[in-house]
Structures are given as structure tokens and as C-alpha cells.
Amino acid sequence: xxxxxxxxxxxxxxxxxxxxxxxxxxxxxxxxxFKTYGSEWFHFAVPTPxxxxxxxxxxxxxFVFFKTQGTAxxxxxxxxxxxxxxxxxxNLSLSGxxxxxxxxxxxxxxxxxxxxxxxxxxxxxxxxxxxxxGSVPEIWFTTxxxxxxxx
Amino acid sequence: xxxxxxxxxxxxxxxxxxxRAIKDILSRAELVKPKLAPIPVxxxxxxxxxxxxxxxxxxxxxxxxWGYSLQSVWDIMNxxxxxxxxxxxxxxxxxxxxxxxLWESKGGINSPDGRFHSSSYAIKWLDISFGAATExxxxxxxxxxxxxxxxxxxxxxxxxxxxxxxxxxxxxxSTEFMNxxxxxxxxxxxxxxxxxxxxxxxxNKKTFKFxxxxxxxxxxxxxxxxxxxxxxxxSGIWGGIGDAFIVDIVTPRPVPxxxxxxxxxxxxxxxxxxxxxxxxxxxxKIWPAxxxxxxxxxxxxxxxxxxxLIWPPVAGRRxxxxxxxxxxxxxxxxxxxxxxxxxxxxxxKCADLAKGSVKFKxxxxxxxxxx
Numbered sequence: 286x287x288x289x290x291x292x293x294x295x296x297x298x299x300x301x302x303x304x305x306x307x308x309x310x311x312x313x314x315x316x317x318x319f320k321t322y323g324s325e326w327f328h329f330a331v332p333t334p335x336x337x338x339x340x341x342x343x344x345x346x347x348f349v350f351f352k353t354q355g356t357a358x359x360x361x362x363x364x365x366x367x368x369x370x371x372x373x374x375x376n377l378s379l380s381g382x383x384x385x386x387x388x389x390x391x392x393x394x395x396x397x398x399x400x401x402x403x404x405x406x407x408x409x410x411x412x413x414x415x416x417x418x419g420s421v422p423e424i425w426f427t428t429x430x431x432x433x434x435x436x
Numbered sequence: 437x438x439x440x441x442x443x444x445x446x447x448x449x450x451x452x453x454x455x456r457a458i459k460d461i462l463s464r465a466e467l468v469k470p471k472l473a474p475i476p477v478x479x480x481x482x483x484x485x486x487x488x489x490x491x492x493x494x495x496x497x498x499x500x501x502w503g504y505s506l507q508s509v510w511d512i513m514n515x516x517x518x519x520x521x522x523x524x525x526x527x528x529x530x531x532x533x534x535x536x537x538l539w540e541s542k543g544g545i546n547s548p549d550g551r552f553h554s555s556s557y558a559i560k561w562l563d564i565s566f567g568a569a570t571e572x573x574x575x576x577x578x579x580x581x582x583x584x585x586x587x588x589x590x591x592x593x594x595x596x597x598x599x600x601x602x603x604x605x606x607x608x609x610s611t612e613f614m615n616x617x618x619x620x621x622x623x624x625x626x627x628x629x630x631x632x633x634x635x636x637x638x639x640n641k642k643t644f645k646f647x648x649x650x651x652x653x654x655x656x657x658x659x660x661x662x663x664x665x666x667x668x669x670x671s672g673i674w675g676g677i678g679d680a681f682i683v684d685i686v687t688p689r690p691v692p693x694x695x696x697x698x699x700x701x702x703x704x705x706x707x708x709x710x711x712x713x714x715x716x717x718x719x720x721k722i723w724p725a726x727x728x729x730x731x732x733x734x735x736x737x738x739x740x741x742x743x744x745l746i747w748p749p750v751a752g753r754r755x756x757x758x759x760x761x762x763x764x765x766x767x768x769x770x771x772x773x774x775x776x777x778x779x780x781x782x783x784x785k786c787a788d789l790a791k792g793s794v795k796f797k798x799x800x801x802x803x804x805x806x807x
Binding site: 304305306307309310311320321322323416417418419420421 | 518592593595596689690691692740743745746747748779780781782783
């Protein structure tokens with residue numbers, strides 16, 4: 286009988302890959318909000334139950350809840366177990382409000398052979414778009430998480 | 437200066453002459469063939485003027501033309517590629533020029549992030565591999581006998597302002613100059629040991645417009661002209677035209693920036709600070725850079741906003757510009773003409789200036805905000 290567990294982390298814990306004055310950042314109770322132009326990577330460190338009830342846990346699904354404004358869109362989602370990339374989706378174009386509940390744009394089933402997790406990291410590439418008139422493109426991260434199971 | 441130990445200063449390279457920097461540039465030029473301008477696909481325009489892209493007229497006060505002229509060229513290229521780019525600072529260039537003891541014998545220097553930057557001209561040099569800070573972050577202090585180092589903020593932002601390759605020598609002729617200018621390339625030009633930046637031409641008048649680094653009291657608001665003949669015959673103005681250079685830049689990322697313009701009889705009278713309303717961090721002083729020999733009248737420049745600012749500024753965390761006219765050099769007072777903030781294409785203007793400039797008197801303090 287399989288044992289399912291889910292672990293989540295609030296969006297305010299997200300780390301930008303590059304710190305710089307070219308990105309406006311705000312961490313509030315409801316989300317981490319980033320505004321800039323061009324592409325940037327963001328990284329979530331998801332609490333990982335490596336062993337559950339005496340068995341190695343396997344990763345089955347990952348989630349990143351977000352909302353974009355302007356031309357910002359998520360173009361890549363990579364999942365790492367420690368330093369090994371175990372899952373990826375590239376050439377995406379995800380935008381809109383996916384910050385409140387699970388949907389097809391903010392969740393990814395690890396459909397290949399489930400793999401053991403050794404500290405799961407979810408990395409998201411956001412293309413904010415090129416400079417244009419009007420508001421600066423932005424993305425909100427509200428939360429991120431992962432489902433695990435032991436068989 | 438009875439106690440002035442000239443020998444100590446010379447031993448410690450604090451009094452490194454301008455000639456060392458100019459010699460470096462010219463010896464580099466001897467090693468390369470001039471690059472030809474791109475052949476224009478359309479008829480050249482009768483007039484090109486890149487000066488509107490250069491708002492900050494520098495005043496060297498002493499030496500440093502080799503760097504100020506480059507910064508003018510680079511500023512124009514940055515503004516063309518990314519409007520509202522902050523004006524670049526000479527702080528890194530002056531530091532490296534004066535502190536050759538730190539890198540000449542080692543063939544390079546480590547930047548604060550630990551990277552090693554080689555001084556070999558065959559390998560990327562600091563402007564290329566490390567970059568340049570900006571005036572609001574690391575104001576230029578040209579006359580200070582400075583043995584300082586990078587600031588943390590300057591090191592962080594320098595990566596955004598880099599040259600794509602070493603400065604490139606070009607052929608000196610009016611035709612080649614016109615072609616380069618029409619291709620949006622201002623030109624750094626040597627004229628008998630002095631360097632200036634050529635920023636435009638008028639084919640009907642047969643003149644080239646250039647900006648000097650003697651402040652805005654020199655020439656016409658800091659600008660003057662060469663005739664085509666002075667270029668083609670290499671006669672120049674200061675004594676003889678030498679080499680000419682263009683640069684290619686790495687297009688900078690947009691950053692939250694403020695553009696400030698005040699008119700005055702003596703810009704060193706005025707002090708400026710930027711801050712975020714209710715921020716616990718100190719106000720950042722952005723002007724002046726303590727160059728007392730700067731006798732320019734007006735100031736028009738672009739600086740990066742405080743890093744704690746969350747874009748866009750809104751009620752409760754407004755962007756504030758504090759201005760004080762000290763009355764130190766002039767009693768005329770001045771007027772604040774522009775205060776705007778921008779992040780990429782998102783541009784905000786100060787409402788207090790919507791109906792025109794705001795006048796201020798000597799010894800008056802003024803605060804304006806966005807919004």
C-alpha cells in the first residue's frame with residue numbers, strides 16, 4: 286500500500302539566481318514579486334522526506350504557483366535531486382494567474398520512472414520580455430511543493 | 437605644502453601622470469590596423485547629432501581626458517541601446533590608473549568577486565571583463581589622491597556595463613567619421629595629447645560636433661566643432677589629430693534610474709540626495725563628487741535608484757530627491773527642471789514639475805518626490 290506525502294514551501298523563500306540592481310524584488314506575506322526585463326532563473330528548495338516510514342520516498346509531482354503580469358512567462362521548469370537534473374520541461378510559455386489552486390500550468394507529474402529525492406530543487410526560468418512602454422513585467426511566486434510516495 | 441612628500445607619492449604611484457594612460461592607449465593603437473566603418477546601405481543623412489543622448493557634460497578639473505572622452509562615447513552608446521542608462525563613473529579607471537602597483541607586476545588584478553582580470557591586450561581587460569560603475573554609485577573623484585578600491589555596490593553593478601571588445605582604432609578621415617557617426621558610433625579622438633568625443637556632423641556646413649571634458653562653460657555648453665578640413669589635414673585644434681577609436685558595448689540591462697536636471701550659475705553649489713520614503717537606510721548622496729574645479733553651470737545626469745526601492749514608487753514608499761543649494765560659490769540660486777524615474781519603458785515624472793521648473797534660492801532646501 287503506497288504512502289503519499291506532500292511538502293510545500295512558501296513563495297517568499299524563492300532565491301533569484303542573479304542578484305542585481307536590474308531586478309525589483311519584493312517579499313510580502315502573499316508572495317515574492319519580481320519585476321525586470323530579459324530572462325532570469327528562480328530556485329525553490331523543497332523540504333524533502335528522503336526516507337518515509339523506513340522506505341526511500343519517490344518524487345511523483347511538483348508544483349509552482351505563480352502569477353504573471355505583462356509579458357512575463359515561464360519558459361523552463363527543471364527539477365533537481367541534489368545536483369542531478371531528474372526532470373525538465375523546456376520551451377514553455379506559461380503566463381496568467383496560476384497562484385491559487387492546482388492546474389495544468391502550475392503542476393508537473395513526474396511520469397517517467399519515479400525517482401528518489403535527495404533534496405529536491407525546483408528551478409524556473411522566467412522570460413520577462415523586452416523593454417517596451419508601460420509597466421515593467423512581473424511574476425509573483427506564492428508557493429511551491431512536491432508530492433512523494435513510498436510503495 | 438611644506439610637508440608634502442613627493443617621493444612617497446611617486447613611489448606609491450599616487451601621482452601617476454595622465455601621460456601613462458594616454459601612452460597605453462596610443463601604444464595599443466600602434467599594434468592594430470584601423471577598422472573600416474560599415475558601408476551605409478542608404479544615402480548618408482546630411483546631419484547626425486548624437487549629443488541628445490549625452491546629458492552629462494563632464495568637467496575633468498585636471499587630468500583624465502583619456503577616460504572622460506571614453507565615458508562620453510560609452511554613455512551615448514548605452515543610452516542608444518537602453519534609454520535611461522545611468523551615466524558611467526571614472527572611479528574604476530582612475531583607481532587602476534593610479535594604483536598600477538597593484539596590477540602591473542602581476543599582469544592583472546582580482547575583482548572583489550575573486551575573478552582575475554588580465555592586463556594583456558590579447559585578453560579581455562577590465563572594461564571588458566569586469567565593467568564600470570556609475571556616477572550615482574561611485575562618483576568620480578578626479579583630483580583626490582585616491583588609493584581606494586572598489587565599493588561593494590560598484591562591484592555589483594559593474595557587470596551590467598561592459599565593453600564587448602577593446603577600443604578599436606578607426607581611420608581618420610571625414611568620410612569614415614561620417615560613416616561611423618551615421619551608424620550610431622560616437623568617436624574618441626586624440627588631438628595632440630588631449631582626447632575628446634566626436635558626436636555628430638553637418639555635411640552642409642562641413643563640420644563635426646564634439647564634446648569636451650572641460651565643463652559646460654567651455655565652448656558652447658561644453659561642445660565645439662572641427663571642420664572637415666581640420667580632420668582630413670590632421671591639423672586639429674590642440675595641435676594635431678592623432679588616432680581615433682570607437683567602442684562596442686554589451687547592451688546593458690535596464691535598471692531603475694532617475695534623471696535629474698537643474699540649471700544654475702555654478703552646479704557645485706548644489707547637493708543632491710536620493711532616498712526611498714520611510715526606508716531605514718541612509719539617503720544616498722549623488723552629487724557633487726567633490727570636484728571643486730568643476731565650474732560648470734548646469735547638471736543633467738542619470739543615476740541608478742537606491743537598491744531598496746521596490747518598483748514602482750508609490751504612496752508610502754515614494755522616491756525622494758533632496759536638494760540643497762549651499763550658496764558656497766554663487767548666490768544666484770537655480771531651478772530644478774527635471775526629476776523623472778524610469779525602469780525600462782515605465783517612466784514616471786515628478787508631478788511638482790508638471791507646470792514647469794521649480795526655482796530655488798541660495799541656502800534653500802527642497803524636496804520633490806515621485807509620486
